Amino acid sequence: MKAPNVGKWSKHQKLSKDEFLQSYLPPTTPFSPDSLWEYAENYKSVILKPSGGGGGAGIMKLTSIGDEQYLVHAGPSKRVVHGKEETVAYIRSLFRPKTYLLQPHLSLGRISGRPFDIRVMVQRQKSTEPWIITGWLAKLAGPGYVVTNVARSRGKVLPLRKAIAESKIACSPHLLQELRQVSFAIARRLGRAYPNLREVGLDLGLDQQGKIWFIEANFRPAISLFQKLPDKSFYRRIKALRSQPTR
Structure with missing residues (x-):
């Protein structure tokens, strides 16, 4: 069944009603x-x-x-703009024809100076069945990029445990358990709002203090990222559940 086409703002509003999730959501507002x-x-x-x-x-x-000067980093390019009016004009010239949202920049964990975030695949066969986590990995941004999208930034994927170890973040020993709890809570909340939803690719940030942050919920997640891992077991599991018909 086709996934609903829902914007980030609508998803944020749905998730912000969940008391447990509120501390994992960055402050977000329309531009x-x-x-x-x-x-x-x-x-x-x-x-x-x-x-x-x-x-x-x-x-x-x-x-x-400082001194009403602002550094704008878009893609691999950076530009210093002077003055608020000039900065707004420049930013709007870069906007895609969509509603824009504002969030604080999260100081994500880094490996060799490059930020990474976490992709968690959560799936269910039908709306009456429980969600299960079928895979997770780390997405490492390419050199010079803010975004961790692998294709856009020419980044790479890493096994999650390896990325956390290489980042040297002082994480809680219960981090993976907390990642599971947050992922299931997000999937359950979105699943109630969108009953036909069968899978979600969650992007979660891990900041340099080891705190988890929600970044995005993808309703049409590509599974090719998992094919890039040395171990293909996550990819096979995700693909197998995806191919099962709803009953």
Whole structure:
């Protein structure tokens, strides 16, 4: 059954009603110039992302560097812009034709200076059955990129445990258990909102203090990332469950 076409803002609003999940959701609001400057003042670095679309397209980072100067990082390119009006005009020139959202820039865990996040595949065969986690991995951004999307940034995938170990983040011994709890809570909340949903590819951030953050829920996740892992067992498991018909 075809997955619903739902934007990031709608998903955020659904998830924010879950008391357990609230502490895992970055502060998020639709873009406006006033909101941008409020976020820039409160957080210094701000992520701007389109509510619709995927693949890391259109995402940019704004950092306040003082004296009304702002560093805008979009794709592999960086530009310093002077003045608020000029900065808003420049950012809007980079916007895709979609609603944009603002979030604080998360200081994600890094490997060799490059940020990574976590993809968790959560699936169910039909709406009356429980969700199961069928695979997870780490997505490492390519050199010079803000986004961790592997294709867009020319990054790579790593086994999750290997990435966490190489990042040297001081993680809780219960981190993987917490990742499971958060993933299941997100899937259950979204599954109630969208009953036909059978699989979700969750992007979760792990900051440099070892805290988990929700980044995105993909309703049409590509499973080719899991094919890139040395061990293909996750890929086979995901593909097998995906190919089973709803009963």
